[in-house]
Amino acid sequence: MNPVDAIERPTKDQLSAGLSQAERDWRMERNFSDEEIRSQMTEQLGIEKAQIRRAIADGEIYVVAGKDARRVHFHDCSSLRGQVDRERAWAEWLRWPVETVREMHSQGFSGPRMPEFVDRGYVESLSSYVTCQTCSPTIDHTKKTRGAVTTKLTSLSQRHIGRTVQSPEGDELGTLLRIITTVDASRVHIALETTLTRLSQDDLEAVYVGGTPADTDDQP
Numbered sequence: 300m301n302p303v304d305a306i307e308r309p310t311k312d313q314l315s316a317g318l319s320q321a322e323r324d325w326r327m328e329r330n331f332s333d334e335e336i337r338s339q340m341t342e343q344l345g346i347e348k349a350q351i352r353r354a355i356a357d358g359e360i361y362v363v364a365g366k367d368a369r370r371v372h373f374h375d376c377s378s379l380r381g382q383v384d385r386e387r388a389w390a391e392w393l394r395w396p397v398e399t400v401r402e403m404h405s406q407g408f409s410g411p412r413m414p415e416f417v418d419r420g421y422v423e424s425l426s427s428y429v430t431c432q433t434c435s436p437t438i439d440h441t442k443k444t445r446g447a448v449t450t451k452l453t454s455l456s457q458r459h460i461g462r463t464v465q466s467p468e469g470d471e472l473g474t475l476l477r478i479i480t481t482v483d484a485s486r487v488h489i490a491l492e493t494t495l496t497r498l499s500q501d502d503l504e505a506v507y508v509g510g511t512p513a514d515t516d517d518q519p
Contacts, residue, residue: 333397340400340410344389347413351383354416361422361436362414369428374416376434382414450508452489452500463509464493472496472506 331339355374362372362379372379381387388411392400422428422438430436450459455478464472473495481488490499491506 336397336400337393340389340392343410344385347385350413351385351416358418359416359421361417361419361438363417363422363425363428364414369425370431371422371428371436371438372431373434373436374414376431376436378431378433379414382412385411388412451505452491452503453487455489455491455506455508459508464491465507465509466503467505467507472498475508 351374360374362374362376362383364370364372364379374383376383392403392411419438430438455475457478460475460478462475464475466472473493475491475493477492479490479492481490488499490497
């Protein structure tokens with residue numbers, strides 16, 4: 300297979316944004332020798348390894364992958380080894396003929412994808428994410444949906460009907476179908492009926508309520 304065909308293509312926006320830079324790269328590199336271009340790639344590999352070491356030292360120990368359903372990983376997750384290990388990531392590029400590398404640059408590719416390293420505060424500020432089941436990173440929720448908030452069962456009302464419900468730990472509880480209120484001599488008792496289960500405030504004091512159907516991400 301042609302190595303160019305095997306590489307994930309950039310989006311239309313990424314490609315249009317990168318064309319002028321790619322053209323400048325090509326004009327600059329067309330007079331470079333094969334050795335000079337390989338030396339540039341090796342130098343970039345070293346820069347990226349240093350960037351990753353610095354990010355981890357600064358507490359940026361998570362990697363966010365994906366765009367629509369953003370998945371959060373620990374930096375040492377086995378599923379990301381091909382990206383985080385820059386020696387491995389650049390190995391294929393360094394094996395290619397230099398003309399293939401020139402062609403990749405002319406199409407807007409400057410090298411293998413660099414992972415996005417972030418800290419815990421950044422992750423928790425995201426409007427939506429899911430955590431990787433392979434490395435199980437330690438953050439507040441295993442799944443967070445855009446517009447979701449933690450709500451006490453006693454504060455739920457009819458406006459929450461039809462929204463997704465999760466436990467505070469992120470376990471899926473289904474879609475809220477009914478709120479059942481009963482009163483005895485000692486207190487008001489709240490129970491919920493969802494598409495997956497039935498629970499009460501004796502089971503959970505609060506639940507994680509998703510946004511309206513219009514602002515809820517598709518499940519990954």
